[in-house]
Amino acid sequence: MIEKVLVVELNSNTYIGMTQSGEFIERELVPGLAVGDYINIKKEDQKDKGSIIYHPLFRLAAVFILVLSLVMLNFDQTSLVLTIDINPSIEISLNENEQIIKAIGLNEHGKELLKMNNLKGSNIDEAVSFIVEESIIRGYIKPDIENLILISRIVKLN
Numbered sequence: 001m002i003e004k005v006l007v008v009e010l011n012s013n014t015y016i017g018m019t020q021s022g023e024f025i026e027r028e029l030v031p032g033l034a035v036g037d038y039i040n041i042k043k044e045d046q047k048d049k050g051s052i053i054y055h056p057l058f059r060l061a062a063v064f065i066l067v068l069s070l071v072m073l074n075f076d077q078t079s080l081v082l083t084i085d086i087n088p089s090i091e092i093s094l095n096e097n098e099q100i101i102k103a104i105g106l107n108e109h110g111k112e113l114l115k116m117n118n119l120k121g122s123n124i125d126e127a128v129s130f131i132v133e134e135s136i137i138r139g140y141i142k143p144d145i146e147n148l149i150l151i152s153r154i155v156k157l158n
Helices: 055-077 108-116 126-139
Strands: 001-008 013-017 024-028 037-040 079-087 089-094 100-105 151-155
Touching: 001 108, 037 126, 079 126, 089 108, 100 108, 108 126
Parallel strands: none
Antiparallel strands: 001 013, 001 037, 013 024, 079 089, 079 151, 089 100
């Protein structure tokens, strides 16, 4: 297929032309060519067949990376946030599979507790068990008196 190209710039060995679709292309200079001339070229010549982006494996790799990125983006998306306040105070973000994707200490005791285990990748049962056990060991929860544990839940609606 033949397409008209408007010559917009001349260089020592090449010319730059604008196709009818508005693309700029660079080709080997043709003798006698001047700025403003129209030249007919084969439409398939506009693609640089040697370019890596036209290689089938490159296209396959690009599709694979795109799909993997979308899966990982969805996997790390927060769908539920729990805040556990004993003293330590900890905020836990979970994905749709109820796996912890992030845990943040909201006060110094919470930050100190998470230095031992950041809880990422754990399920909520493991995380609560760890937090309660460590709170008992550190004296934040005392078995012989009444203790207050506040758990707040925020569900993210999609």
